[in-house]
Structure formats: C-alpha cells, structure tokens
Amino acid sequence: MSELAVRAPAAALEERDDAALLSLLYRREKALLLGGPARLERARLLSARLARALRERRGRPRASFDPERLILLVTTACQLRCTYCGIDKDSGESMSEATARRGVELLMASRRPSVQLQFFGGDPLLRFDLIGSAVARAEALKKRPGAPAQVRYMLTTNGHALDARKLSFFKPLDFLIEFSFDGRYETFQAQRPGLGGRDFYAKIRRNLDALRRSGVRYYVIAVATPESVAGLSENVDYIASLGHRRIQVNYQLGRFWSRDAVRTLLSQMGRVARSAARGRFELINATVVRREPTVLNSELVIDVDGGIYRETGMFMEKDFQEHKRNFLVADVGAARLLESYAASPFDNFLLFSRLWARSGNALFRKIVLNNIEVGLAVDRWTRGLARGAAS
Secondary structure, X not given: OOHHHHHHHHHHHHHHHHHHHHHHHHHHHHHHHHOOHHHHHHHHHHXXXXXXXXXXXXXXXXXXXXXXXXXXXXXXXXXXXXXXXXXOOOOOOEOOHHHHHHHHHHHHOOOOOEEEEEEEOOOHHHHHHHHHHHHXXXXXXXXXXXXXXXXXXXXXEOOOOXXXXXXXHHHHHOOEEEEEOOOOHHHHHXXXXXXXXXXXXXXXXXHHHHXXXXXXXXXXXXXXXXXXXXXXXXXXXXXXXXOOOEEEEEEOOOOOOOHHHHHHXXXXXXXXXXXXXXXXXXXXXXXXXXXXXXXXXXXXXXXXXXXXXXXXXXXXXXXXXXXXXXXXXXXXXXXXXXXXXXXXXXXXXXXXXXXXXXXXXHHHHHHHXXXXXXXXXXXXXXXXXXXXXXX
C-alpha cells in the first residue's frame, strides 16, 4: 500500500473525530439548556465521555484544519446598516498599512502552495488604497523561495463604491467578488437600508450590472432572515432575471430561528435548487464545499486594531460584544505562523460552551445552539442535493 493510501484515511478520520466530538458536545449543551433532573444527569454522563475523548485527542496533529485563507477586516466604515450584519460599524475605524502588511507577511509564510487573501469590512472598497498595497506586498512575496506560489484574492462588498477603476484593478488579478444583494426592492430596503435611511438600491443595482459586464469573477449573496425567508426563492429568481449566473444563499446568524422558519428556509432552498437545475444559474451552496454550521467557522480574521481572531467570534460582535475578546488568538505584531492557530469547528464550539458556562448568558447559549441546528439542517439538505445529482 502506498504512503498516500495510508495517509488519506488518517486525515478523513480526524475530520470524523471532530464531527463526533461536536455531536457529543451538542447533545450535552442541549441537555443543559433544556434542564430537568433526567437531562442534567444525561449531561453529566456526556461530560465524562467528552473529557475522555479530549484526553485521547490531546497532542494529535491538526494539519487538516490549517488555515489557507486570511481575512483582513480593513475598515468598519460602511454606507449601509444591514439589519443582519454582526459587525459593529459605528466606530468607522480603519486598519493601518503596517497591520495589513504584517498580515500579508504571515499569510505568505504558509507552508501551503496556494493561499487566499480576503478583504472584508464594513465595505472594504472604502479602503481601496489599502487593498492595493496589500496585494502588491503579496505579489512581491510569492516570488520568494518557499512562499506560496499562488495567491487567490477575494473581496466581499455591498457594491456601493464599485467603479470602473476598481474593476480594472481586479480583473488581471483574477479577484473573486462576493457582492451582497438580497433581491427585490422591498427586501433590499427592509434588510439593507443606507446610513441615515438613504435609498441606495438603484446605484447598487447599476454597479452590480457593471460587474456582470466587466468579466471580473463574482457571485451574488442573498441573505435570508427569519422575517424574509418566505420570499427567498422569489428574491433569488429576481437576481437571476437580472442576468446573474452565480448565486449563494446565506441565512442570518445571531438570531433565533423557529422550527417553522427553518422548515421554510429548507423549502425555499429547494425551490431555489429546482430553479437552478433548470439552467438559470449556478447555486453556490450546492457546488462549492461550505463548512456548516457557519456559526462555527474557524478561519482567521485580522481586525482593524491588529488583533487576530477566529472568525466565529468576529461576526457576532454587535450582539455579543462581551465575548469577542475570547476569540482573540494573537496580536498581529507578535503572531507566529498562522498554522499555530489552527482550529476546528469543534474547537470553536468548545470555546463557546465554556464562555456561556462562565458568564451565565442563557440567551447566548440558546442562539448559538439554534444556529448550529440551522447549519446542520442546511448541511443535510445540501448533502441530499449532492446525492440526488450524483444518482
């Protein structure tokens, strides 16, 4: 048997081990949330099993969770005040050039042959100058021996500040643009109001159309909230009717989803999938590996202040600000290799569980457990879709 054949199952086993640990921890936390003598006894037994599993896991290599993507949150400034955004935008702070440069250097010290640098905000296009200098640094570093030979660039934007000059910068670098646009005017206005209540719908739609014509790679993100989920398929069909051929559906994090709302989400995603199957567009959720539940994402984010955080703690900061610092892994100036901070979804869940056990924040526990449930339901739906396509 070849060396590769021996190693492949070991990597898969690590993924399964972490999935089993996540399931074990979820059952314990759910029992604690629901309470009652029988459930508390069940939680005690599950805690003992979890403790044994963690002892066995200690010291095991974590290579399969090494970060390949680094997210630079270059500014919290934004022209919109989206109802579902978890980033605290009121400060309007921006990252320094020194912090962005150091972040790029950490990413380019990776052992991986290919890495990804993503720009996020706020709206990162408000710091287009910083994007340009960060890209220039990455392009210079990839020529060094031992550095990743490929850097893939990604940017998430509301599209308000997108223009021809920026598009001409993105195209030769093969940037991938995530463009947030939730669909019909009524949904957009309800979920993505402009700062001060301004109406930016027409401008953002024009900029999205310019992106479509530009040849720059992109896809559109449509976000469903518990309030808007019943109109999700209509919103996605509307986006497709505008000529956009790659669409991703996201669900709101940091909110409680009732069982009826989750059923509606899955039903609406089914309608979206059937529309995509008719050749109207590509549904990103069904064609790209997305780790669910997204509330436990383990990618690393450098905040405007130079702190390196696990992503899962960053994007709920507006609702649970007091817990954000617990997801800090290092300061960019003193950080080691990014691989030193590798974490799995289970690692993040374990940290969550310790935080709410210490703080006594029952609402925090309830919402995170609920968001995990939503993510697992979406994951089962997606896997079912993939099996159907394969057969």
